[in-house]
Amino acid sequence: MGAMWIVLLCLSVVTTLTVVQGEDPYLFFEWNVTYGTIAPLGVPQQVILINGQFPGPNINSTTNNNIVINIFNNLDEPFLVTWSGIQQRKNSWQDGLPGTNCPIAPGANFTYHFQVKDQIGSYIYYPTLGMQRGAGAFGGLRVNSRLLIPVPYADPADDYTVIIHDWWTKSHTTLKNILESGRSIGRPAGVLINGKVAKGDGKDEPLFTMEPGKTYKYRICNTGLKTSLNFRIQGHSMLLVEMEGSHTVQNSYESLDVHVSQCYAVLVTANKEPKDYYMVASTRFQRKEITATGIIRYTNGKGPASPELPPAPVGWAWSLNQFRSYRWNLTASAARPNPQGSYHYGAINITRTIKLANTAAKVKGKLRYAINGVSHVDATTPLKLAEYYGVADEVFKYNVIEDEPPTSIKEVTLQTIVLNMTFRTFIEIIFENHETAVQSWHLDGYSFFAVAIEAGTWSPEKRKNYNLLDAVSRHTIQVFPKSWAAILLTFDNAGMWNIRSEIWERRYLGQQLYASVISPARSLRDEYNIPDYAQLCGIVVNLPKPSPYTI
Structure with a gap:
C-alpha cells in the first residue's frame, strides 16, 4: 500500500511540473518591410x-499568446514598430521606440x-521613426x-478591423x-478607410459583407x-462593447x-433593407470637412x-459629451477570471500629481513642440540601454521638467526628458491644453483610468468631478481646446515607457517624454533581463553586459 502511495505521489509531482513548465501558445510571423507605389487619392506615391x-x-x-x-x-x-x-x-x-530599442538597420532583421x-x-501597431507612420506599415492587432x-455579448458572425486615417x-x-x-505639415489631402476611398x-467592391439578421463586430481604429x-x-x-482593452x-x-x-469595438446588426451601405469617416475640428466612404454589402x-x-x-x-457617456462594464470579466470592478481605484490615495502642458514655440526660427517648456530630443543611445548598462548620466539627466509647468514660458529648451x-506609486497626471487644437x-x-475631461483650468478642487467608480481603463486620451484631462494609474510596470502626443508632427518635434x-529589488519578478538577441547601439556597444537579474 505504501509503495502505491509513493507511485501516485510521483505521478502527481510529474503532472504538476508539466503544467507549471508548459508555456502559453506561440504565434509566429515573418514580415518583409518594403517600399511600394499606390495611388489611394489618385496620385501615385511611395x-x-x-x-x-x-x-x-x-x-x-488570444489572451496570453x-x-x-x-x-x-x-x-x-x-x-522600428511599436505595439500601441x-x-x-x-x-x-x-x-519599439527610439528610447527603448536600436533601429533595425537597412538590410537587417x-x-x-x-x-x-x-x-x-x-x-494597433505602427512605425515610430521619423514620419514613416505617414507612409503605411500600420495595422490592427x-x-x-x-x-x-x-465576453458580455454573444459571439458575432464575424470580426472586422476598420483602419481609418488621414492621408x-x-x-x-x-x-x-x-x-x-x-x-x-498642414491639413491632410484626404481620409482613407482600410487604405481606400x-x-x-x-x-x-465591398470592404465587408453582412448576412441579413446576423450581428458583426467592427473594430474601428484611427492610425x-x-x-x-x-x-x-x-x-x-x-453598440459599443469594448474600448482599448476594456x-x-x-x-x-x-x-x-x-x-x-484610439480604438473602439462595436456590434452592428444587419437588420436593414438588403443592399449596399456606406461606412463614413470624416475629419473633425477643421474648417473644411474631408470625408471618405467604404462599402458594406448585404450578401443578398x-x-x-x-x-x-x-x-x-x-x-x-458634442465630442466631450460623448466621452462622458463612456463607462467601464463592472459586471464583465476581464482577461483574468475576476470582475474588472474589483480594482477600486477611487479608494487609493494619490501620491504624486504631474501636470503636463503642451506648448507650440519657435526655437531659432523653427517650429518645436514642448512639454512644460522643454522639447524632447531623442538620444543617440536608447535610454533604456543607457540605464541598464549603468551609463545613464552620460546620455541624459532625470527630471529636467518639474511636476508643475512654469507660469510663464519665456523660452523653450531642447533636452531629453x-x-x-517611484515603483508602485499611484500617480495623477493632468494634461493641460492651452491651445486651440485637439490633443491626443x-x-x-x-x-490608465480616464477620470475626467473638462474645459478651463485644472485645480485640486476639480477632483470632486472625477469619475472614481467606472471610468474606462484605456491607454489614449484626447484633450479638447482650452481644456484639461486627468488620468490615474499605478506605475507598477518596471521599464522605460513613452508618454507622447499622438499628433505625430508634435511628437516628432518634441512633445513627448x-x-x-525602476524596481528597487532588481528582480525577474519585476522586470525581464535584456534579451540575448537585443541590438546594441550608441555608447553601450562595447560595454560588458551587466549581471542579470535573478529571482
Whole structure:
C-alpha cells in the first residue's frame, strides 16, 4: 500500500511540473518591410508595405499568446514598430521606440517577442521613426478572450478591423523635411478607410459583407498622423462593447469620434433593407470637412448605397459629451477570471500629481513642440540601454521638467526628458491644453483610468468631478481646446515607457517624454533581463553586459 502511495505521489509531482513548465501558445510571423507605389487619392506615391500589404496585416491573437514577429527591413532607412496599447509587462525591451530599442538597420532583421498577457481588446501597431507612420506599415492587432473567460455579448458572425486615417499625397520623407524646415505639415489631402476611398460609381467592391439578421463586430481604429475622425455606418446604429482593452457599458451610438490612436469595438446588426451601405469617416475640428466612404454589402443585396450620407456632428462639446457617456462594464470579466470592478481605484490615495502642458514655440526660427517648456530630443543611445548598462548620466539627466509647468514660458529648451517614477506609486497626471487644437496623449506599457475631461483650468478642487467608480481603463486620451484631462494609474510596470502626443508632427518635434520605472529589488519578478538577441547601439556597444537579474 505504501509503495502505491509513493507511485501516485510521483505521478502527481510529474503532472504538476508539466503544467507549471508548459508555456502559453506561440504565434509566429515573418514580415518583409518594403517600399511600394499606390495611388489611394489618385496620385501615385511611395508607401511602406508589410508583406506587400497596405495597411499591414492584421494580427489575430488570444489572451496570453506569445507573439514572435521577425521583421526584415528592406528599406534604405532604419525602421522600428511599436505595439500601441499592448502592456508588455516587465518588457519595455520590445516597445519599439527610439528610447527603448536600436533601429533595425537597412538590410537587417530583428525579432520582436512579447506576450499579450492578461489582455483583451482592439489595438494597433505602427512605425515610430521619423514620419514613416505617414507612409503605411500600420495595422490592427486584436486580442481575443480565452474560451473560459466569457465576453458580455454573444459571439458575432464575424470580426472586422476598420483602419481609418488621414492621408497626405506627399511622401514621408517630404513630410519630415517640412518639419525639419520649421513648418507644420498642414491639413491632410484626404481620409482613407482600410487604405481606400469608395468612388461611388457603382463599381466599388465591398470592404465587408453582412448576412441579413446576423450581428458583426467592427473594430474601428484611427492610425492617422494628426486628425480626429468621426465614424458612422449609413442607416445602422453601433453598440459599443469594448474600448482599448476594456469592456464598456453597452450604449448605442449613431456615430463615434475616434481620436488619433484610439480604438473602439462595436456590434452592428444587419437588420436593414438588403443592399449596399456606406461606412463614413470624416475629419473633425477643421474648417473644411474631408470625408471618405467604404462599402458594406448585404450578401443578398439588390441595390447601391444611397448617395445621401449621414452628417457628422458639429463642435467639440458634442465630442466631450460623448466621452462622458463612456463607462467601464463592472459586471464583465476581464482577461483574468475576476470582475474588472474589483480594482477600486477611487479608494487609493494619490501620491504624486504631474501636470503636463503642451506648448507650440519657435526655437531659432523653427517650429518645436514642448512639454512644460522643454522639447524632447531623442538620444543617440536608447535610454533604456543607457540605464541598464549603468551609463545613464552620460546620455541624459532625470527630471529636467518639474511636476508643475512654469507660469510663464519665456523660452523653450531642447533636452531629453526622462521622469523618475517611484515603483508602485499611484500617480495623477493632468494634461493641460492651452491651445486651440485637439490633443491626443498616449502612455506605453500601461492602461490608465480616464477620470475626467473638462474645459478651463485644472485645480485640486476639480477632483470632486472625477469619475472614481467606472471610468474606462484605456491607454489614449484626447484633450479638447482650452481644456484639461486627468488620468490615474499605478506605475507598477518596471521599464522605460513613452508618454507622447499622438499628433505625430508634435511628437516628432518634441512633445513627448519617457517615464523611468525602476524596481528597487532588481528582480525577474519585476522586470525581464535584456534579451540575448537585443541590438546594441550608441555608447553601450562595447560595454560588458551587466549581471542579470535573478529571482
